[in-house]
């Protein structure tokens with residue numbers, strides 16, 4: 133049976149105080165969330181320590197947004213696996229399109245970061261997805277298969293989450309039709325040796341489209357940006373019908 137994972141990616145939003153304030157409001161709103169739904173908050177590095185403390189004993193898991201592939205070294209501005217695990221980080225987002233687009237992330241470095249996350253006992257959330265131009269040129273399938281083939285070399289599929297995030301749907305309000313997201317996620321699943329890898333959809337997920345998205349049989353959860361920043365909005369998402 134596949135796990136349902138509902139993750140918020142806060143990107144470069146929220147100070148430590150704002151992160152704690154969110155949790156204080158959010159916790160009571162998820163008291164009655166259905167069993168079997170894993171809720172994850174992927175916060176900025178600066179919030180992780182405070183979040184770990186305030187989330188202790190709750191059903192919310194903690195995620196980071198990057199990890200370096202080396203365990204230590206002269207890599208200014210990077211973060212190592214043991215720095216995250218010492219705080220109690222469980223998940224780490226890797227290969228998000230914003231990192232591929234703005235920070236030179238390649239499939240090779242994505243693969244190295246995935247290995248580092250698993251080596252340190254964290255569950256990586258691997259993001260894949262096509263641009264609008266690639267979709268219009270009917271290259272979606274090829275682009276995704278190509279990313280997976282390179283990103284997943286020697287990766288343990290027993291400790292992995294994949295997020296299908298069509299780049300054109302991120303932060304645009306232009307959600308991928310849920311049936312289409314389901315189709316692409318089905319294609320992703322065919323590339324995997326482990327059919328139980330949870331595969332999320334990400335891209336303009338909101339309280340008003342979550343029910344339809346989660347009704348799709350291939351979709352095992354969501355990776356939410358903008359709509360995870362407000363406690364009420366993210367609570368509505370994790371409490372989908």
Ligand SMILES: O=C[C@H](O)COP(=O)(O)O
Nearest residue numbers: 141302303335336357358
């Ligand atoms: O990681 C999350 C995605 O980039 C989706 O962001 P969004 O929900 O703001 O479109």
